[in-house]
Amino acid sequence: xxxxxxxxxxxxxxxxxxxxxxxxxxxxxxxxxxxxxxxxxxxxxxxxxxxxxxxxxxxxxxxxxxxxxxxxxxxxxxxxxxxxxxxxxxxxxxxxxxxxxxxxxxxxxxxxxxxxxxxxxxxxxxxxxxxxxxxxxxxxxxxxxxxxxxxxxxxxxxxxxxxxxxxxxxxxxxxxxxxxxxxxxxxxxxxxxxxxxxxxxxxxxxxxxxxxxxxxxxxxxxxxxxxxxxxxxxxxxxxxxxxxxxxxxxxxxxxxxxxxxxxxxxxxxxxxxxxxxxxxxxxxxxxxxxxxxxxxxxxxxxxxxxxxxxxxxxxxxxxxxxxxxxxxxxxxxxxxxxxxxxxxxxxxxxxxxxxxxxxxxxxxxxxxxxxxxxxxxxx
Amino acid sequence: xxxxxxxxxxxxxxxxxxxxxxxxxxxxxxxxxxxxxxxxxxxxxxxxxxxxxxxxxxxxxxxxxxxxxxxxxxxxxxxxxxxxxxxxxxxxxxxxxxxxxxxxxxxxxxxxxxxxxxxxxxxxxxxxxxxxxxxxxxxxxxxxxxxxxxxxxxxxxxxxxxxxxxxxxxxxxxxxxxxxxxxxxxxxxxxxxxxxxxxxxxxxxxxxxxxxxxxxxxxxxxxxxxxxxxxxxxxxxxxxxxxxxxxxxxxxxxxxxxxxxxxxxxxxxxxxxxxxxxxxxxxxxxxxxxxxxxxxxxxxxxxxxxxxxxxxxxxxxxxxxxxxxxxxxxxxxxxxxxxxxxxxxxxxxxxxxxxxxxxxxxxxxxxxxxxxxxxxxxxxxxxxxxxxxxx
Ligand SMILES: Cc1cc2nc3c(=O)[nH]c(=O)nc-3n(C[C@H](O)[C@H](O)[C@H](O)COP(=O)(O)OP(=O)(O)OC[C@H]3O[C@@H](n4cnc5c(N)ncnc54)[C@H](O)[C@@H]3O)c2cc1C
Numbered sequence: 018x019x020x021x022x023x024x025x026x027x028x029x030x031x032x033x034x035x036x037x038x039x040x041x042x043x044x045x046x047x048x049x050x051x052x053x054x055x056x057x058x059x060x061x062x063x064x065x066x067x068x069x070x071x072x073x074x075x076x077x078x079x080x081x082x083x084x085x086x087x088x089x090x091x092x093x094x095x096x097x098x099x100x101x102x103x104x105x106x107x108x109x110x111x112x113x114x115x116x117x118x119x120x121x122x123x124x125x126x127x128x129x130x131x132x133x134x135x136x137x138x139x140x141x142x143x144x145x146x147x148x149x150x151x152x153x154x155x156x157x158x159x160x161x162x163x164x165x166x167x168x169x170x171x172x173x174x175x176x177x178x179x180x181x182x183x184x185x186x187x188x189x190x191x192x193x194x195x196x197x198x199x200x201x202x203x204x205x206x207x208x209x210x211x212x213x214x215x216x217x218x219x220x221x222x223x224x225x226x227x228x229x230x231x232x233x234x235x236x237x238x239x240x241x242x243x244x245x246x247x248x249x250x251x252x253x254x255x256x257x258x259x260x261x262x263x264x265x266x267x268x269x270x271x272x273x274x275x276x277x278x279x280x281x282x283x284x285x286x287x288x289x290x291x292x293x294x295x296x297x298x299x300x301x302x303x304x305x306x307x308x309x310x311x312x313x314x315x316x317x318x319x320x321x322x323x324x325x326x327x328x329x330x331x332x333x334x335x336x337x338x339x340x341x342x343x344x345x346x347x348x349x350x351x352x353x354x355x356x357x358x359x360x361x362x363x364x365x366x367x368x369x370x371x372x373x374x375x376x377x378x379x380x381x382x383x384x385x386x387x388x389x390x391x392x393x394x395x396x
Numbered sequence: 397x398x399x400x401x402x403x404x405x406x407x408x409x410x411x412x413x414x415x416x417x418x419x420x421x422x423x424x425x426x427x428x429x430x431x432x433x434x435x436x437x438x439x440x441x442x443x444x445x446x447x448x449x450x451x452x453x454x455x456x457x458x459x460x461x462x463x464x465x466x467x468x469x470x471x472x473x474x475x476x477x478x479x480x481x482x483x484x485x486x487x488x489x490x491x492x493x494x495x496x497x498x499x500x501x502x503x504x505x506x507x508x509x510x511x512x513x514x515x516x517x518x519x520x521x522x523x524x525x526x527x528x529x530x531x532x533x534x535x536x537x538x539x540x541x542x543x544x545x546x547x548x549x550x551x552x553x554x555x556x557x558x559x560x561x562x563x564x565x566x567x568x569x570x571x572x573x574x575x576x577x578x579x580x581x582x583x584x585x586x587x588x589x590x591x592x593x594x595x596x597x598x599x600x601x602x603x604x605x606x607x608x609x610x611x612x613x614x615x616x617x618x619x620x621x622x623x624x625x626x627x628x629x630x631x632x633x634x635x636x637x638x639x640x641x642x643x644x645x646x647x648x649x650x651x652x653x654x655x656x657x658x659x660x661x662x663x664x665x666x667x668x669x670x671x672x673x674x675x676x677x678x679x680x681x682x683x684x685x686x687x688x689x690x691x692x693x694x695x696x697x698x699x700x701x702x703x704x705x706x707x708x709x710x711x712x713x714x715x716x717x718x719x720x721x722x723x724x725x726x727x728x729x730x731x732x733x734x735x736x737x738x739x740x741x742x743x744x745x746x747x748x749x750x751x752x753x754x755x756x757x758x759x760x761x762x763x764x765x766x767x768x769x770x771x772x773x774x775x776x777x778x779x780x781x782x783x784x785x786x787x
């Protein structure tokens with residue numbers, strides 16, 4: 018038991034942070050957000066060269082075996098640096114392929130992902146934004162050696178850049194909950210698959226997908242046909258905790274900027290940071306974000322150990338969703354006027370943390386999971 | 397990062413559980429209820445001695461002072477199991493003064509007090525707060541004046557909890573009225589039965605006891621001073637910071653929630669109330685926030701174990717924990733509704749009517765041992781480097 022980072026973890030964090038300060042300056046973040054490109058290809062290439070796309074993957078495919086928590090720490094830095102690359106959607110899909118894909122699928126997909134040549138996406142959520150698998154209604158019918166997909170997916174991250182998208186669908190009509198679920202890898206340029214971009218608060222790239230009788234070879238099914246429920250939940254959970262990591266990374270940066278600002282900015286002849294009212298807001302901010310970080314780390318650690326972590330993941334997410342944006346709102350209020358202006362950088366983190374808190378399950382939805390996990394739902 | 401307990405930790409936990417199972421009897425629990433606010437009964441004293449014999453009090457201290465150099469995490473586990481078994485012996489309070497005695501005490505004091513604290517034979521009441529205030533402790537007025545080989549003490553302390561059963565009072569008094577306020581204070585280890593000390597009970601809203609303690613020409617030998625004269629403030633603050641960390645404190649913050657959780661799962665009324673999804677949402681929210689309290693404690697312990705005196709983390713713990721406790725009283729009261737106001741003596745009262753008592757006593761944690769305001773000051777100034785105000 019030592020909940021602090023160990024030397025190796027600190028080194029990983031420091032190196033990633035230093036790299037992203039240099040390679041992901043806010044000018045680049047702004048440029049990508051302005052829409053001249055979907056992501057920064059040079060940064061993606063460098064991330065691949067550094068081996069970041071292979072952390073936790075087997076050496077056989079070019080990866081670096083490491084505990085899942087290392088990936089979490091890397092994502093914290095991705096959030097802090099707002100790296101404009103689709104690393105979250107790509108790795109969420111790739112991790113699932115690594116976990117349940119066949120040797121042949123892994124062989125053909127993972128080296129390309131890890132090497133930075135293939136981008137992936139994942140499609141899980143549908144209309145209503147529910148995080149319960151029961152909400153997955155996209156229909157997949159087996160016909161000959163194909164699955165035919167009909168229906169919609171929403172809030173799909175990184176679809177436009179991706180070569181393939183790992184789609185969660187209901188392959189047995191009439192099945193409920195976790196039953197009759199299949200995961201299938203769909204080429205993003207498949208016939209019958211259309212997409213439209215959703216403009217978002219964070220300025221990131223999400224799409225609505227429309228599947229109009231899209232034929233996908235059965236060979237693209239990842240894991241077992243009809244038996245993908247558990248893997249779909251696991252994929253969702255990893256996506257959630259990596260999202261938490263990004264949120265806490267970005268939040269730490271934004272609150273640190275605020276503390277510095279409070280030391281410099283003067284009012285009534287003294288730094289605003291010397292007013293007790295401001296100090297107490299700052300004390301809350303660091304307490305909340307530290308709490309969010311510890312919860313996230315505990316969940317990451319459990320996943321690294323191969324222990325069940327649904328409770329910890331939802332606990333972290335429910336807390337992050339509320340306290341990280343709250344900390345940034347305090348930061349915004351301490352900055353006051355200047356924080357409302359686009360030119361000033363704080364807003365880049367503020368909008369992202371806010372937007373990330375609204376995705377992959379609200380605090381209310383995650384507390385529903387927590388309530389189930391702590392066994393207070395009457396039988 | 398390592399959020400797990402080692403096999404040794406787990407073995408130790410089992411040892412504690414077995415011990416408590418064998419030694420915490422129905423009679424003991426009855427005595428605790430009976431003696432509430434009246435000090436410690438014979439069974440409680442016996443249990444403390446047994447725990448002391450096992451070497452579990454202050455087990456993380458160095459061996460020469462009666463500890464076992466044990467892992468802080470084992471101490472945490474010990475405290476955790478004690479509170480989980482609802483053994484209300486506040487071992488945390490018994491040992492709070494030990495770090496200060498160890499770092500500042502004379503050889504004779506260390507040899508006398510530490511082993512006795514460990515065995516539970518010496519217990520301290522904390523003589524800090526005075527009627528004029530507790531938060532601005534350094535303004536205290538009780539005087540200790542040198543006279544030959546003795547100090548003569550005059551003044552008054554208040555809210556001196558446990559004075560009715562303690563063997564000693566850990567007393568802060570002013571030894572130099574002319575220096576700046578922090579530099580004229582000393583700490584004394586005073587036997588509670590010294591002539592000139594009188595104790596008057598004060599009863600709290602929850603029915604618990606604390607005291608006023610009056611000092612009238614109390615003479616103590618010079619050897620009763622802890623550390624150097626006029627250094628008391630600095631000796632005390634370090635111990636106070638470390639005394640804020642540990643399972644004992646963490647559990648005082650979350651035990652109400654834990655018990656409510658147990659109630660929600662196992663009591664028919666609790667289950668009935670949990671049919672309401674909004675009530676479940678509130679409970680889940682408390683659960684999440686309780687985990688933060690736990691992790692803050694483990695963070696402080698992780699730091700202390702690495703030899704770091706946490707600059708602000710303990711203060712965060714001391715803000716989050718008490719406010720969590722107060723929030724949980726609020727939430728639980730709104731879940732239980734009219735059942736929550738039923739006092740001891742009603743057949744219908746859940747948990748023998750302890751809920752309303754805890755509701756009214758929860759507030760104490762938000763100002764005792766450093767108020768949440770002052771703790772936030774410490775986080776902002778010591779932790780974040782924000783400047784001191786012009787006030
Ligand atoms: C049941 C109980 C048991 C206790 N046991 C003990 C004990 O065993 N030994 C002991 O010594 N004491 C004990 N205390 C006393 C306790 O430590 C004090 O109540 C506490 O220190 C606060 O002091 P006070 O009540 O005098 O409030 P005050 O110091 O008068 O404070 C009043 C309010 O002003 C706020 N305030 C003060 N300074 C500032 C500032 N700079 N900025 C912003 N706000 C500020 C405080 O936060 C508080 O909200 C006990 C109290 C109770 C109720």
